[in-house]
Amino acid sequence: MDDIGEYxxxxxxxxxxxxxxxxxxxxxILETYPRRGTIVPQFMDESIRQLMVDNYRIVYQLAAGDKVNILTVHHGKRLISNTRHFKKKK
Structure with a gap:
Protein backbone atom coordinates (compact mmCIF):
# COMPACT_ATOMS: atom_id res chain seq x y z
CA MET A 1 0.00 0.00 0.00
CA ASP A 2 2.89 2.33 0.72
CA ASP A 3 4.27 1.76 -2.78
CA ILE A 4 0.88 2.46 -4.34
CA GLY A 5 0.48 5.65 -2.32
CA GLU A 6 3.99 6.84 -3.15
CA TYR A 7 3.53 6.15 -6.85
CA ILE A 29 -15.36 -4.54 4.84
CA LEU A 30 -13.94 -8.03 4.40
CA GLU A 31 -13.94 -8.47 8.18
CA THR A 32 -17.73 -8.46 8.09
CA TYR A 33 -18.35 -9.77 4.55
CA PRO A 34 -15.43 -12.06 3.61
CA ARG A 35 -17.21 -13.45 0.53
CA ARG A 36 -18.04 -10.03 -0.89
CA GLY A 37 -15.40 -10.25 -3.59
CA THR A 38 -15.57 -12.24 -6.78
CA ILE A 39 -13.59 -15.35 -7.59
CA VAL A 40 -10.33 -14.52 -9.39
CA PRO A 41 -10.94 -15.83 -12.93
CA GLN A 42 -7.30 -16.86 -13.46
CA PHE A 43 -7.57 -19.42 -10.65
CA MET A 44 -11.23 -20.47 -10.52
CA ASP A 45 -10.70 -21.30 -6.86
CA GLU A 46 -13.58 -20.42 -4.51
CA SER A 47 -11.12 -19.43 -1.78
CA ILE A 48 -9.14 -16.89 -3.86
CA ARG A 49 -11.22 -13.78 -4.38
CA GLN A 50 -10.82 -10.14 -5.36
CA LEU A 51 -12.33 -6.76 -4.67
CA MET A 52 -11.94 -3.99 -7.22
CA VAL A 53 -11.40 -0.51 -5.82
CA ASP A 54 -11.16 2.08 -8.58
CA ASN A 55 -8.31 0.74 -10.74
CA TYR A 56 -6.87 -1.46 -8.02
CA ARG A 57 -7.43 -5.09 -7.18
CA ILE A 58 -7.31 -6.50 -3.65
CA VAL A 59 -6.69 -10.23 -3.98
CA TYR A 60 -7.33 -12.28 -0.87
CA GLN A 61 -7.82 -15.84 0.28
CA LEU A 62 -10.59 -17.07 2.52
CA ALA A 63 -9.21 -18.71 5.64
CA ALA A 64 -10.77 -20.68 8.49
CA GLY A 65 -13.46 -18.98 10.53
CA ASP A 66 -14.41 -16.41 7.88
CA LYS A 67 -11.02 -14.73 8.16
CA VAL A 68 -9.17 -13.49 5.10
CA ASN A 69 -5.53 -13.26 4.12
CA ILE A 70 -4.73 -10.36 1.79
CA LEU A 71 -2.43 -11.80 -0.87
CA THR A 72 -1.74 -8.70 -2.93
CA VAL A 73 -2.99 -5.24 -3.85
CA HIS A 74 -2.06 -3.96 -7.27
CA HIS A 75 -3.25 -2.16 -10.37
CA GLY A 76 -6.09 -4.02 -12.06
CA LYS A 77 -4.37 -4.04 -15.46
CA ARG A 78 -1.44 -6.04 -14.13
CA LEU A 79 -1.59 -9.75 -14.73
CA ILE A 80 -1.57 -12.17 -11.84
CA SER A 81 0.90 -14.98 -12.25
CA ASN A 82 0.48 -18.33 -10.57
CA THR A 83 3.17 -17.86 -7.96
CA ARG A 84 3.64 -19.61 -4.64
CA HIS A 85 1.58 -16.88 -2.95
CA PHE A 86 -1.51 -18.02 -4.78
CA LYS A 87 -1.11 -21.77 -4.55
CA LYS A 88 -3.46 -23.56 -2.24
CA LYS A 89 -1.85 -24.73 0.99
CA LYS A 90 -2.00 -28.48 1.55
Whole structure:
Protein backbone atom coordinates (compact mmCIF):
# COMPACT_ATOMS: atom_id res chain seq x y z
CA MET A 1 0.00 0.00 0.00
CA ASP A 2 2.89 2.33 0.72
CA ASP A 3 4.27 1.76 -2.78
CA ILE A 4 0.88 2.46 -4.34
CA GLY A 5 0.48 5.65 -2.32
CA GLU A 6 3.99 6.84 -3.15
CA TYR A 7 3.53 6.15 -6.85
CA UNK A 8 0.24 8.02 -7.07
CA UNK A 9 1.58 10.89 -4.91
CA UNK A 10 4.10 11.72 -7.65
CA UNK A 11 1.12 13.11 -9.56
CA UNK A 12 -1.29 14.01 -6.76
CA UNK A 13 -0.89 13.71 -3.00
CA UNK A 14 -4.62 14.21 -2.48
CA UNK A 15 -5.56 11.46 -4.95
CA UNK A 16 -2.98 9.14 -3.36
CA UNK A 17 -4.53 9.71 0.08
CA UNK A 18 -8.01 9.08 -1.34
CA UNK A 19 -7.07 5.81 -3.07
CA UNK A 20 -5.15 4.42 -0.10
CA UNK A 21 -8.07 5.31 2.18
CA UNK A 22 -10.50 3.54 -0.17
CA UNK A 23 -8.27 0.45 -0.27
CA UNK A 24 -8.11 0.26 3.53
CA UNK A 25 -11.88 0.76 3.80
CA UNK A 26 -12.54 -2.02 1.30
CA UNK A 27 -10.24 -4.37 3.18
CA UNK A 28 -12.04 -3.51 6.43
CA ILE A 29 -15.36 -4.54 4.84
CA LEU A 30 -13.94 -8.03 4.40
CA GLU A 31 -13.94 -8.47 8.18
CA THR A 32 -17.73 -8.46 8.09
CA TYR A 33 -18.35 -9.77 4.55
CA PRO A 34 -15.43 -12.06 3.61
CA ARG A 35 -17.21 -13.45 0.53
CA ARG A 36 -18.04 -10.03 -0.89
CA GLY A 37 -15.40 -10.25 -3.59
CA THR A 38 -15.57 -12.24 -6.78
CA ILE A 39 -13.59 -15.35 -7.59
CA VAL A 40 -10.33 -14.52 -9.39
CA PRO A 41 -10.94 -15.83 -12.93
CA GLN A 42 -7.30 -16.86 -13.46
CA PHE A 43 -7.57 -19.42 -10.65
CA MET A 44 -11.23 -20.47 -10.52
CA ASP A 45 -10.70 -21.30 -6.86
CA GLU A 46 -13.58 -20.42 -4.51
CA SER A 47 -11.12 -19.43 -1.78
CA ILE A 48 -9.14 -16.89 -3.86
CA ARG A 49 -11.22 -13.78 -4.38
CA GLN A 50 -10.82 -10.14 -5.36
CA LEU A 51 -12.33 -6.76 -4.67
CA MET A 52 -11.94 -3.99 -7.22
CA VAL A 53 -11.40 -0.51 -5.82
CA ASP A 54 -11.16 2.08 -8.58
CA ASN A 55 -8.31 0.74 -10.74
CA TYR A 56 -6.87 -1.46 -8.02
CA ARG A 57 -7.43 -5.09 -7.18
CA ILE A 58 -7.31 -6.50 -3.65
CA VAL A 59 -6.69 -10.23 -3.98
CA TYR A 60 -7.33 -12.28 -0.87
CA GLN A 61 -7.82 -15.84 0.28
CA LEU A 62 -10.59 -17.07 2.52
CA ALA A 63 -9.21 -18.71 5.64
CA ALA A 64 -10.77 -20.68 8.49
CA GLY A 65 -13.46 -18.98 10.53
CA ASP A 66 -14.41 -16.41 7.88
CA LYS A 67 -11.02 -14.73 8.16
CA VAL A 68 -9.17 -13.49 5.10
CA ASN A 69 -5.53 -13.26 4.12
CA ILE A 70 -4.73 -10.36 1.79
CA LEU A 71 -2.43 -11.80 -0.87
CA THR A 72 -1.74 -8.70 -2.93
CA VAL A 73 -2.99 -5.24 -3.85
CA HIS A 74 -2.06 -3.96 -7.27
CA HIS A 75 -3.25 -2.16 -10.37
CA GLY A 76 -6.09 -4.02 -12.06
CA LYS A 77 -4.37 -4.04 -15.46
CA ARG A 78 -1.44 -6.04 -14.13
CA LEU A 79 -1.59 -9.75 -14.73
CA ILE A 80 -1.57 -12.17 -11.84
CA SER A 81 0.90 -14.98 -12.25
CA ASN A 82 0.48 -18.33 -10.57
CA THR A 83 3.17 -17.86 -7.96
CA ARG A 84 3.64 -19.61 -4.64
CA HIS A 85 1.58 -16.88 -2.95
CA PHE A 86 -1.51 -18.02 -4.78
CA LYS A 87 -1.11 -21.77 -4.55
CA LYS A 88 -3.46 -23.56 -2.24
CA LYS A 89 -1.85 -24.73 0.99
CA LYS A 90 -2.00 -28.48 1.55
Missing amino acids: IAKESIRYAELIVSKLFSAAD
